[in-house]
Amino acid sequence: METFWNTIADYNSGTWPLQIAIVVIGLILTLLLYFRPSRTVRIAMKLFMIFLNFWIAAVYYLIYCAPREYNGLMALFWAIMGGLWIYDLAVKHASLELTGKHQSFAVVLLVMPIVYPLLSLALGRTFPMMTSPVMPCSVAVFTIGLMLAFSERVNIILAMFLAHWALLGFSKIYFFGIIEDYLLVFSLVPALYIFFREYVMAHASGKSKPSAAVLNTLLILLCIIVCIFFTITLLHQIKTA
């Protein structure tokens, strides 16, 4: 646990100017996608996502998280997600065009990287030993926000990676007591439900079974199971506090 927060402190101390620059670029690109969308902006956003994922893999995990066990595995996990964005850029899979659906929720997800450090401060942590906007969980939430707001066609494998990351967030809360990860779980579970519901509806046809309604019920059932896990985690936190 001490190693965990020490590596975060080292990372924040060593990269805060760059993190500010990344946040500013991300903010500009997101605003441009909303208000001045163009082919160049869409390509720029995909390049930004590639950079962001490889940044987490290389700078965060490989360099600053070197004292942690299995940091190479996590680096590879994020590098694969970066690779999926490269594939997306090459085959022009995700359109990054405004979908017009779930806009309020998508905005909440997109600003979540800023909420992360605020929650850390509210919990009494101080710089540099606090969560920051360019960390794995904030990037995961930002990614799903981007997918919800701007893409009719999204990479299903990328969504599955994010679902896996959300589950790891649960385990981190349960085992290590990282309260900030509640934000990840709170936002990713409903976001992934909406994402899969949209995916099911978009792909539903008379040529497959069960019907979209049955699949939707199954998704709701899965979300209820996740919520039960969530409640157990919360109770565990209260008991240990």
Place this chain on the structure above:
Amino acid sequence: MKSKQELTEILDFITEYATYLLGSGVHTSRVIRNSQRIGVSQGVDIQLSSFQKSIIITAHDEHSREAITRVVAIPALPISFERNSDLSALSWDALDERLPLDEIRRRYEKLIAKPRIDPIFVLITVGLANASFCRLFGGDWTAMGIVFTSTLVGFSARQQMQARGVNHFLVFIISAFLASLCASSALFFDCTAETALATSVLFLVPGVPLINGVIDIVDGHILIGVSRLINAMLLIICIAIGLSATLLMIKDSLL
């Protein structure tokens, strides 16, 4: 007595029927029995030899002494036990009701046009099945959750790659690697991580070729049985390669 034209039509249908069954994961004896049953319903004798990629089929009319032989490739189709069962029932209907060829074909077209299981439904249920395997092998709840989402990653990758026609050995290596890589995140937590890692790739085990291979050998179809087993073994080796790639990265702990 059948004319050559009639015999050709019967053979063409039975060939399509037999290759469809073989492509959908039915063992050889059952395909031969079903095809011969339809042949009997049409008054012709059917003889069939099956290989891994193709079949040789002959239709023979005893009255006219006419015989026609075809060599046809077996298509690669998704495995569907429901469809296999429906098509077997069709062969019984053809015999019991003495259906004419046109009616058999009409029913066959209707059966193969039935809706397939939605890929998302398959994805979720495979994830749940693999998580259950984890539990059966002694995994705890955290490990089960991790295996569930790891399977979602691995299986969605498999579905996407198969849809794009990627070589299936490569598909198995990459899927096994991705699933085990995700499952290795269990090592961070106080849970049954080894069980999670070991069971994360079980969704890839080629159960149908293994079972069919054994049934074929037992039934005396040694060639195709051995071919199926070799194919299954190659896939298992691919799973091992993918899993080993993950284990090599966490070598200090497991390898």
